[in-house]
Amino acid sequence: MKAKSHINKVFLGPPLLVLAILALVPTIAAIVISFQNKELGRRGTSFVGFDNYISLFSDRRFSNAMKVSLQWEAITVIGTMVVAVLVAILLFETTRGRTRAILSTLLIIPVLLPRVTAAFVWKFMFNPLLGVINYPIKELTGKPIEFLSNIETALLSVAVVDIWQWGLFFAVILLKLLETLPKEPFEAARIDKARTWEIYAYVAIPMLAAPLISLTFVKMVESLRSFDLIYVMTRGGPGIVTETLDMYAFSQGFVESGRISYASAMAVLMLLTTIITFTVIFKWVRKWQNA
Amino acid sequence: MGAQMAKRITLGTIAARLALVCVVIFAVFPVIWTLLNSFKEVVDIVTPTPKLFFSPTLENFQYVFERPSVRLGLTNSGIVVFSSVVIGALFGIPAAYALAHMKSRMGEEIKFFVLSLRFLPPVAVAIPLMSIYLDLGLYDTRLSLTLTYVLLTLSTIIWLSIPAFERVPTNIEEAARLDGYGPYAVFFLVALPVAGPSLFGAIIFSFILVWNEFLIALMLTTSEAKTLPIVASEFTLLGRNVPWGILNASVIVLSIPPLIFLGVLSGFLNRMFKK
Numbered sequence: 001m002k003a004k005s006h007i008n009k010v011f012l013g014p015p016l017l018v019l020a021i022l023a024l025v026p027t028i029a030a031i032v033i034s035f036q037n038k039e040l041g042r043r044g045t046s047f048v049g050f051d052n053y054i055s056l057f058s059d060r061r062f063s064n065a066m067k068v069s070l071q072w073e074a075i076t077v078i079g080t081m082v083v084a085v086l087v088a089i090l091l092f093e094t095t096r097g098r099t100r101a102i103l104s105t106l107l108i109i110p111v112l113l114p115r116v117t118a119a120f121v122w123k124f125m126f127n128p129l130l131g132v133i134n135y136p137i138k139e140l141t142g143k144p145i146e147f148l149s150n151i152e153t154a155l156l157s158v159a160v161v162d163i164w165q166w167g168l169f170f171a172v173i174l175l176k177l178l179e180t181l182p183k184e185p186f187e188a189a190r191i192d193k194a195r196t197w198e199i200y201a202y203v204a205i206p207m208l209a210a211p212l213i214s215l216t217f218v219k220m221v222e223s224l225r226s227f228d229l230i231y232v233m234t235r236g237g238p239g240i241v242t243e244t245l246d247m248y249a250f251s252q253g254f255v256e257s258g259r260i261s262y263a264s265a266m267a268v269l270m271l272l273t274t275i276i277t278f279t280v281i282f283k284w285v286r287k288w289q290n291a
Numbered sequence: 292m293g294a295q296m297a298k299r300i301t302l303g304t305i306a307a308r309l310a311l312v313c314v315v316i317f318a319v320f321p322v323i324w325t326l327l328n329s330f331k332e333v334v335d336i337v338t339p340t341p342k343l344f345f346s347p348t349l350e351n352f353q354y355v356f357e358r359p360s361v362r363l364g365l366t367n368s369g370i371v372v373f374s375s376v377v378i379g380a381l382f383g384i385p386a387a388y389a390l391a392h393m394k395s396r397m398g399e400e401i402k403f404f405v406l407s408l409r410f411l412p413p414v415a416v417a418i419p420l421m422s423i424y425l426d427l428g429l430y431d432t433r434l435s436l437t438l439t440y441v442l443l444t445l446s447t448i449i450w451l452s453i454p455a456f457e458r459v460p461t462n463i464e465e466a467a468r469l470d471g472y473g474p475y476a477v478f479f480l481v482a483l484p485v486a487g488p489s490l491f492g493a494i495i496f497s498f499i500l501v502w503n504e505f506l507i508a509l510m511l512t513t514s515e516a517k518t519l520p521i522v523a524s525e526f527t528l529l530g531r532n533v534p535w536g537i538l539n540a541s542v543i544v545l546s547i548p549p550l551i552f553l554g555v556l557s558g559f560l561n562r563m564f565k566k
Contacts (some may be wrong), residue, residue, distance in 0.1 A: 011385035030421035114503035176564035267415035
């Protein structure tokens with residue numbers, strides 16, 4: 001028994017120490033810097049208290065970024081889950097054996113691609129002059145749709161790429177989960193002459209409620225990482241229509257003005273919001289799943 | 292009645308088949324199209340009607356690989372990704388083994404801590420680190436980027452390796468213990484080989500995660516330590532008269548390493564979700 005606790009210390013101690021340092025140092029630094037007036041390329045900083053936070057609350061661009069980030073979360077999470085469920089059912093109903101295995105492998109290609117690649121691939125397809133998507137549109141209506149520079153379509157068009165990557169990947173996971181379900185409830189429902197969609201809506205999906213909620217949670221966390229797609233596809237434009245919080249924090253802290261402290265204040269608010277929200281949701285989900 | 296029934300089924304089946312074809316096209320067409328474009332000369336890309344048949348050229352790839360920036364990016368990505376994955380695996384796999392055997396509340400709390408690291412928005416990590424590394428003179432170095440990536444690889448490898456060790460049958464480990472194996476021998480000679488394939492999947496997963504990473508690399512490097520995704524994104528942001536073939540080739544080059552492991556990851560998913 002003693003030997004066992006010894007191995008636990010050796011195996012767990014160093015990694016946890018490394019993780020704690022790597023996670024705490026930037027977090028604490030962000031908090032400290034957010035109370036200063038630090039700027040890139042300027043010497044001398046002093047403490048300014050809550051000034052940065054107060055300015056944030058009257059910053060229109062910040063409230064816009066919050067709105068865009070929430071829209072992004074909603075569109076990509078819902079879109080991903082809907083695509084995943086529909087495609088998983090489609091694959092489960094229409095394929096089997098080798099075909100299914102090959103298709104499953106093909107559907108995880110998009111999520112493996114670097115986001116920079118995914119973003120470029122679609123940016124090029126959306127291109128009004130050369131894009132393949134616009135080719136049939138031009139043939140039919142005579143003029144292309146400017147997917148990425150139109151206020152109405154820009155955010156949705158970027159979200160398509162995210163759903164392309166994650167929706168199809170989650171479809172494969174759901175397909176594997178459907179395969180693990182017992183056959184009897186399906187057969188019973190078929191004998192009762194239930195329609196296909198009824199079998200899924202009332203039998204299969206409720207049986208998979210727990211993993212579906214876990215997947216939704218994972219996607220909520222992963223949707224925070226929208227930066228790469230937006231950076232390559234629209235840079236936050238047109239105007240600030242697709243400027244999410246990370247895009248805005250990046251442009252404040254880095255390119256435009258080097259206002260490290262202002263950007264840090266934003267980072268701290270994002271950090272607090274995400275950690276509190278996700279911790280609460282995670283504990284709630286776990287309690288619900290164990291009940 | 293029976294005939295009607297059969298007809299309805301065929302109609303439904305046809306619709307389902309069509310939907311399936313659409314899904315597959317949606318999934319792979321963008322990639323195939325990019326691959327085709329990467330072998331086209333500009334004249335074959337800038338056409339009013341998209342061209343499916345053309346005489347392929349390797350010029351785009353040749354140009355990409357001859358760029359000094361691409362070579363530097365490849366070297367940087369290679370070194371940074373390899374070191375952070377190796378460090379992550381060396382620390383992470385033993386940690387996962389210990390956590391898989393801890394049934395206490397303490398174990399649960401540690402697991403949650405490791406998972407919660409994924410809740411950190413990358414920009415919230417990158418902004419303060421940029422300031423710290425600038426002060427320490429470590430900004431734009433492979434060392435500082437590797438260190439930052441260890442946060443990603445280590446937490447991912449721990450999180451994905453715990454289920455791998457949990458699936459090692461306890462009676463094998465018990466039998467080894469009865470044969471006089473010490474706790475370290477049980478880990479190295481029994482648990483590690485049995486969990487091996489799944490652990491490999493977890494390592495590959497973390498490899499792809501950092502190979503594809505963009506935001507942190509963008510903020511922590513400017514020239515010397517730039518990784519390949521940053522170099523490729525600079526290609527894609529070129530101005531008006533863009534060399535489209537070269538852009539397509541550059542993102543294809545960037546995507547080859549993750550796609551090499553497609554088979555490994557597919558197998559990893561199968562194991563993860565098998566009852």
